[in-house]
Amino acid sequence: MKKIINQVENIVDEMLKGAVKAHPEDLKRVDGFNVLVRKASPVSGRVALVSGGGSGHEPSHGGFVGTGMLSGAVAGEVFTSPTPDQVFEAIKAVDGGEGVLLVIKNYSGDVMNFEMAAELAEAEGINVSQVVVNDDVAVEDSLYTTGRRGIAGTIFVHKIAGAAAENGASLEDVVRIANKVNSNMRSMGMSLTPCTVPAAGKPGFEIAEDELEMGLGIHGEPGTHREKIRPADEIAEYLLDKIFEDMPVDENEEIAVMVNGLGGTPLMEKYILNNFVYDYLNNKKLKIEKTMIGNYMTSLEMAGLSLTVLKLDDELKSLLNAPANTPAFKQF
Numbered sequence: 001m002k003k004i005i006n007q008v009e010n011i012v013d014e015m016l017k018g019a020v021k022a023h024p025e026d027l028k029r030v031d032g033f034n035v036l037v038r039k040a041s042p043v044s045g046r047v048a049l050v051s052g053g054g055s056g057h058e059p060s061h062g063g064f065v066g067t068g069m070l071s072g073a074v075a076g077e078v079f080t081s082p083t084p085d086q087v088f089e090a091i092k093a094v095d096g097g098e099g100v101l102l103v104i105k106n107y108s109g110d111v112m113n114f115e116m117a118a119e120l121a122e123a124e125g126i127n128v129s130q131v132v133v134n135d136d137v138a139v140e141d142s143l144y145t146t147g148r149r150g151i152a153g154t155i156f157v158h159k160i161a162g163a164a165a166e167n168g169a170s171l172e173d174v175v176r177i178a179n180k181v182n183s184n185m186r187s188m189g190m191s192l193t194p195c196t197v198p199a200a201g202k203p204g205f206e207i208a209e210d211e212l213e214m215g216l217g218i219h220g221e222p223g224t225h226r227e228k229i230r231p232a233d234e235i236a237e238y239l240l241d242k243i244f245e246d247m248p249v250d251e252n253e254e255i256a257v258m259v260n261g262l263g264g265t266p267l268m269e270k271y272i273l274n275n276f277v278y279d280y281l282n283n284k285k286l287k288i289e290k291t292m293i294g295n296y297m298t299s300l301e302m303a304g305l306s307l308t309v310l311k312l313d314d315e316l317k318s319l320l321n322a323p324a325n326t327p328a329f330k331q332f
Contacts, residue, residue: 001201008198012055012075019062023327026066034082035090036062037072047165047174048072048094051103051158052087053110054079056197057218060297063328064155069162070103070326078197078300079219081109087117091126099127099171101178103157105150106134107219129171131178133157135187135308137246138215138224151218152260152297153187153308156320159329163322181316186243189306190223190235191216191262195299214238218262218299232269233276239307240280249311251285256292256320258308263298265305270294273305289317296328 005011012034019036020027027036042048051061052074061073071094076082091100100121104114111132118128134145135153142149161178169177191213194203204220207213212235215223249255257277259270270293281288289312297306312320324331 001196001198003196003198005198011198012077015055016062016075019327026325026327027062030089030093033086033089034075035072035086035093036065036075037090037093038065041071041094042096043071044096045098046096046168047098047171048096048100049103049158049162049165049174050074050087050090050094050100051154052076052082052090053105053107054081054219056300057297059295059328060155064158064326066324066326066329068166068322068324068326068331069158069329078199081107081113084113084116084120087114088120091117091121091128092124095126099129101161101165101171101174102128102130103154103161103178104130104132105154106132106145106147107149108145127171129175131157131161131175131182133182135182135185136189136217137186137242138188139217139221142221149217149221151187151189152258152306153185153310155258155296156185156256156308156310157181159324160316160319162324163319166322177315177319181310184316185308185310186247187306187308188239188242189216189218189262189304190214190239191302191304192229193264193303194220195263195302197300216304218297220299220302232272236273236276236307237280240277240309243307243309247309247311249284249286252287254287254289254312254317255281256290256310256312257281257288258292258296260297260306260308261295262302262304262306263295264301264303267293270305277307290320
């Protein structure tokens with residue numbers, strides 16, 4: 001295993017310390033906990049958003065803490081759900097009196113621990129709601145989830161629900177908008193290589209040099225199948241076909257697209273894929289309102305990517321294009 005780290009047991013702590021030192025104008029850490037919050041937290045009179053999960057998905061989730069997106073993010077150990085007490089501390093740190101929305105990816109550990117934290121917060125009089133993101137069309141009802149997994153589409157929930165909260169929307173309205181985003185987007189990914197969890201010290205699985213895996217999860221969970229590697233255009237076509245089989249669209253519908261790298265994929269390759277994605281969507285007579293390309297939700301050093309398509313209406317489009325300023329997402 002080759003990693004630029006010190007002791008394995010200190011990875012998350014040192015990562016969070018480094019993040020705060022890099023972005024002191026944006027972030028602060030809750031003392032004694034693996035929690036990053038906005039520097040100005042809590043923000044009075046605004047709904048707060050908290051998300052999180054296992055580390056190893058950077059810039060998710062701490063990179064999206066800031067104006068117009070998340071109020072706080074909780075970091076578990078690598079690929080391990082944060083504990084309820086960590087999530088509870090995040091909720092308390094960001095609550096400005098208007099309630100807190102928990103944005104949870106649909107993994108059994110995350111759902112259980114965030115729900116336990118919500119119960120603790122509600123016992124102290126904090127109004128807490130949640131949305132469970134399940135955008136992945138590849139796999140349903142696995143060892144890791146009941147229902148579909150939550151993957152990179154979660155970033156659209158952070159952005160759009162976060163903009164609604166920034167605009168002063170009520171908790172009820174922010175929840176409605178978050179659920180609208182979740183129900184109008186689909187994602188699917190693929191990988192070329194495994195990744196190595198530092199505590200394990202070896203790759204999570206083996207895959208041949210001439211193979212790819214379709215539908216792999218962001219923690220290395222099995223996908224739908226393995227096959228011989230094929231050209232970028234064919235990979236993109238397969239992923240998009242699966243997305244639109246599950247989410248029909250009408251001509252002239254407005255959409256947003258995300259090409260998300262899993263950590264080890266060069267920007268060059270993401271642009272090559274997007275070249276086909278744009279033409280495919282154009283041929284379906286869809287209006288591409290926004291394209292996001294980059295590393296938003298990674299899997300350590302895994303080579304691979306995911307595609308997300310979000311159907312837009314006027315409300316979602318306005319919130320998607322609203323200003324945001326976080327360490328990993330800046331839009332003015």
